[in-house]
Amino acid sequence: xxxxxxxxxxxxxxxxxxxxxxxxxxxxxxxxxxxxxxxxxxxxxxxxxxxxxxxxxxxxxxxxxxxxxxxxxxxxxxxxxxxxxxxxxxxxxxxxxxxxxxxxxxxxxxxxxxxxxxxxxxxxxxxxxxxxxxxxxxxxxxxxxxxxxxxxxxxxxxxxxxxxxxxxxxxxxxxxxxxxxxxxxxxxxxxxxxxxxxxxxxxxxxxxxxxxxxxxxxxxxxxxxxxxxxxxxxxxxxxxxxxxxxxxxxxxxxxxxxxxxxxxxxxxxxxxxxxxxxxxxxxxxxxxxxxxxxxxxxxxxxxxxxxxxxxxxxxxxxxxxxxxxxxxxxxxxxxxxxxxxxxxxxxxxxxxxxxxxxxxxxxxxxxxxxxxxxxxxxxxxxxxxxxxxxxxxxxxxxxxxxxxxxxxxxxxxxxxxxxxxxxxxxxxxxxxxxxxxxxxxxxxxxxxxxxxxxxxxxxxxxxxxxxxxxxxxxxxxxxxxxxxxxxx
Numbered sequence: 001x002x003x004x005x006x007x008x009x010x011x012x013x014x015x016x017x018x019x020x021x022x023x024x025x026x027x028x029x030x031x032x033x034x035x036x037x038x039x040x041x042x043x044x045x046x047x048x049x050x051x052x053x054x055x056x057x058x059x060x061x062x063x064x065x066x067x068x069x070x071x072x073x074x075x076x077x078x079x080x081x082x083x084x085x086x087x088x089x090x091x092x093x094x095x096x097x098x099x100x101x102x103x104x105x106x107x108x109x110x111x112x113x114x115x116x117x118x119x120x121x122x123x124x125x126x127x128x129x130x131x132x133x134x135x136x137x138x139x140x141x142x143x144x145x146x147x148x149x150x151x152x153x154x155x156x157x158x159x160x161x162x163x164x165x166x167x168x169x170x171x172x173x174x175x176x177x178x179x180x181x182x183x184x185x186x187x188x189x190x191x192x193x194x195x196x197x198x199x200x201x202x203x204x205x206x207x208x209x210x211x212x213x214x215x216x217x218x219x220x221x222x223x224x225x226x227x228x229x230x231x232x233x234x235x236x237x238x239x240x241x242x243x244x245x246x247x248x249x250x251x252x253x254x255x256x257x258x259x260x261x262x263x264x265x266x267x268x269x270x271x272x273x274x275x276x277x278x279x280x281x282x283x284x285x286x287x288x289x290x291x292x293x294x295x296x297x298x299x300x301x302x303x304x305x306x307x308x309x310x311x312x313x314x315x316x317x318x319x320x321x322x323x324x325x326x327x328x329x330x331x332x333x334x335x336x337x338x339x340x341x342x343x344x345x346x347x348x349x350x351x352x353x354x355x356x357x358x359x360x361x362x363x364x365x366x367x368x369x370x371x372x373x374x375x376x377x378x379x380x381x382x383x384x385x386x387x388x389x390x391x392x393x394x395x396x397x398x399x400x401x402x403x404x405x406x407x408x409x410x411x412x413x414x415x416x417x418x419x420x421x422x423x424x425x426x427x428x429x430x431x432x433x434x435x436x437x438x439x440x441x442x443x444x445x446x447x448x449x450x451x452x453x454x455x456x457x458x459x460x461x462x463x464x465x466x467x468x469x470x471x472x473x474x475x476x477x478x479x480x481x482x483x484x485x486x487x488x
Contacts, residue, residue, distance in 0.1 A: 178209030
């Protein structure tokens with residue numbers, strides 16, 4: 001599971017008052033249009049603003065306000081066209097510049113929004129609100145350092161600006177500076193102990209820094225003040241997920257969904273909680289609901305694919321991994337998962353291509369290297385396979401699967417000293433008892449092939465005591481008897 005701080009940029013459009021030079025009819029139409037907009041009757045507002053524009057086509061107020069209504073209707077190109085026309089008549093109008101910046105941002109063109117915000121700062125260099133908006137755009141564009149600079153300018157104007165402190169904390173999280181972020185949110189809370197944004201941010205900083213107990217404490221304290229806050233419930237749910245407290249995660253997810261039933265992220269989190277408890281059918285249902293509500297999330301398809309794969313619905317799982325990669329071609333985990341399915345289906349070239357692509361996208365991804373190396377070894381490309389696994393070992397020196405795979409590689413090369421060394425390391429770091437037993441059996445084989453019969457016998461004896469499966473146990477018992485010279 002991957003955590004990221006989510007930035008929410010508020011789109012706030014500004015209506016303008018009617019000009020004083022109009023006649024009574026134009027003023028009446030204008031006011032009726034504004035009232036229709038405030039009542040939510042947006043189509044009626046557009047019709048009325050069109051009538052006003054017919055009477056005065058060069059009215060900045062009419063163009064601006066009609067643009068605001070178009071933006072609320074999500075007709076962003078029309079909105080931007082109206083704002084641009086207004087700015088041709090009044091280039092330094094702060095309200096119109098702000099509205100166009102908001103429309104560009106909503107349209108997904110933060111670079112254009114940035115140009116308008118820069119123009120606004122040339123007109124009013126000391127505007128904290130514009131600096132805050134520009135900081136939000138910088139962060140949206142993936143430049144938290146410049147966002148931090150703008151926020152620090154605001155704090156030099158007003159060091160007790162809670163909103164700026166909260167946003168500074170978000171910038172620090174985006175840069176991975178979790179301890180500094182936590183201190184910044186605590187500073188905001190000392191100024192305003194009731195700030196929900198600061199409390200939520202503090203929890204996010206602890207969560208991102210993997211201080212899960214502290215994150216849960218902060219979210220729980222915030223929920224005591226606001227127990228029906230769906231966002232806080234979802235955040236606490238996610239912290240429970242990372243703590244592997246799946247039952248409590250389900251409780252929080254369901255509580256969040258009772259308050260906000262159409263939130264796809266809550267359904268997604270519920271799916272993860274169900275999967276954590278082994279309730280795979282329920283997990284698939286939850287992921288499917290998330291996909292229904294938000295069909296363009298690669299993560300949703302990927303996680304449903306994992307659940308389907310665990311229920312042996314290979315075809316459906318493959319479809320989901322394909323869709324995840326179609327949405328996000330750089331989804332490394334989906335490439336690895338799809339490669340695993342291709343491998344199981346005997347489509348080795350496709351599997352190798354996926355593992356290689358995953359490694360190309362993320363050279364430090366142990367899963368990509370591990371699968372690539374193991375696949376190459378299975379295809380008897382030993383040197384290439386060993387190189388991939390050695391790279392994986394450099395990144396994760398205690399990964400038992402990588403160590404065991406290296407042991408297998410050197411066993412097949414008949415380099416028994418290296419095989420024995422890797423198997424010993426794999427056994428030491430393997431957390432699963434069943435896998436530890438399997439490593440022991442391979443270690444025993446390496447000892448045996450190295451001519452170290454006494455050590456092989458001791459290793460096999462240690463392994464046989466852990467085996468429950470008679471089909472696996474009987475051959476090992478026979479091997480032990482053989483090494484003992486046939487004695488029972």
